[in-house]
Amino acid sequence: MVPIRDNNPVTITPYVTYGLIAANVLAFLYEASLPPQALDGFLHLAAVVPRELSLSFAGVSVHQPVPEWATLITSQFLHGGFLHLAGNMLFLWIFGNNVEEKLGHARYLLFYLACGVLASLTQWYFSQDSSIPSLGASGAIAGVMGAYILRFPNAEILGVVPLGFFFPTFRVPAYFFLGFWFLQQSFYGLAGLQTRTNIGMESGGIAYWAHAGGFIFGALLGPLLGLFSDKAKEESWYS
Numbered sequence: 001m002v003p004i005r006d007n008n009p010v011t012i013t014p015y016v017t018y019g020l021i022a023a024n025v026l027a028f029l030y031e032a033s034l035p036p037q038a039l040d041g042f043l044h045l046a047a048v049v050p051r052e053l054s055l056s057f058a059g060v061s062v063h064q065p066v067p068e069w070a071t072l073i074t075s076q077f078l079h080g081g082f083l084h085l086a087g088n089m090l091f092l093w094i095f096g097n098n099v100e101e102k103l104g105h106a107r108y109l110l111f112y113l114a115c116g117v118l119a120s121l122t123q124w125y126f127s128q129d130s131s132i133p134s135l136g137a138s139g140a141i142a143g144v145m146g147a148y149i150l151r152f153p154n155a156e157i158l159g160v161v162p163l164g165f166f167f168p169t170f171r172v173p174a175y176f177f178l179g180f181w182f183l184q185q186s187f188y189g190l191a192g193l194q195t196r197t198n199i200g201m202e203s204g205g206i207a208y209w210a211h212a213g214g215f216i217f218g219a220l221l222g223p224l225l226g227l228f229s230d231k232a233k234e235e236s237w238y239s
Contacts (some may be wrong), residue, residue, distance in 0.1 A: 001159050001160075001161055001170070001177065001180075002090075002159055002160050002161075002162065003090070003091065003094050003157050003158070003159045003177065004094075004158045004159055004160060004169075005094060005157075005158050006094055006095070006098075006152075006155050006156065006157050006158070006174070007155060007156040007158070008098050008152055008155040008156075010097045010098055010100075010101045011101065012097075012100070012101050014096060014097035014100045014101065015105060016096075016100050016105050016108050016109050016112070017092060017093070017096035017097050017100050017108075020092060020096070020109075020112065020137075021089050021092060021093065023077055024077050024079065024085060024088070024089060024137055025085070025089070027077040027078060027079075028078075028079050028082075028085045031043075031078065031079070043078065043133045043135065044133055045064060045065070045066055046066060046071060046074040046075065046078060046135075047071060047074075047075045047078055047133035047134060047135035048068075048071045048072060048075045048120050048123075048124065048133065048134040048135070049068075049071070049130075049131060049132075049133050049134075050123070050124045050127045050128055050129065050130040050131075050132075050134065051128070051129055051130060051131045052064070052068050052131075053068045053069075053071070053072075053124055053128075054124070054128045054129070055068075056068035056069065072116070072117045072120050072121070073113060073116070073117065075116075075120060075133075075134060075135045075136070076113070076116040076120075076136070076137050076139070076140050077137065078135040078136065079135065079136055079137070080135065080136065084136060088136060088137045088138050088141055089137075091138075091141050091144075091145065092137065092141050092144065094157075095141070095144050095145055095148045096108075096112075096141070096144050098148060098151070098152060098155075099111075099144050099147045099148055099151070099222070099227070102147075102151055102226070102227050102228075102229075103147075103222070103225050103226055103227060104226070107225045107226060110225070111143065111144075111147070111218075111221055111222065111225050112140050112143065112144065113140065114143075114217075114221060115139065115140045115142070115143020115144070115146075115214050115217050115218045115221065116137070116139050116140030116143070116214070118139075118143075118213060118214065118217040119138075119139025119140065119142060119143065119210040119211070119213045119214030119217065120134060120139055120210060121213075122139075122209050122210055122212070122213025122214070122217075123139070123207045123209045123210035123213065125209070126209045127209075134207050134210065136207070136210075138207070138210065138211055138214070139207070139210040139211065139213065139214035140214060141214070142185075142210070142211045142212070142213075142214030142215040142218060143214040143215065143217055143218025143221070143222075144218060145178050145181070145182075145215055145218065146178075146182075146214065146215040146216060146217070146218030146219035146220075146222065147218045147219060147221070147222030147227055148174060148178065149174055149175055149178040149179065149182075149219070150219050150222060150223065150227065151222065151227050151228065152174055153173065153174055153175040154173050154174065154175065155173065155174040156171055156172070156173060156174075157171070157172055157173070157174055157177045158170075158171055159171075159172070159177065182211075182212065182215050185208045185211040185212045185215070186208075186212045
């Protein structure tokens, strides 16, 4: 199921959401400009490598010019391919503006980055010895989705189901679409704990625990930062 849009208009210009999308696109263009060997080195430098993060937490130097803790931020702006980027930016475009309106610009940026960090730490917890880089904005965007489902559970989501040459559309409430998405990520994460399959980051696949963790932390942090207060949207960068 691929979302196309929601029926949840905003009254602000979501500058932070636009800025985050632009930053992700620019970072991807930089990745695309690198030759394969340089790209591999760059991703190992700027993405979260769980084994190296574990060593740094233990006080062991990994001799990287970028501190391992900083990769919890830098990794949020990296992507493994065009479809990875496009899917993440689509979800951020649809759900980010409404959360930004309720939190205010500055709090929304803090919220987004914090969700990304906590999502990466969730994935790290279940893959502490992995040497496979973990990257992408999906953990932070999952946090946005976790806040969205709390604040706008009945907002209507218009989506499409690709079925070969057919693309039937559907309309469902946000609690159904996002709730199903969360259950799916949690199921795959649990399945990855039980067996060594092609599920999860250990095989270079999808970091399902980052998705599930980001969603939960987004649902927790959103209300703390004013998700249910309309006063937050009056905040400016200079207040």
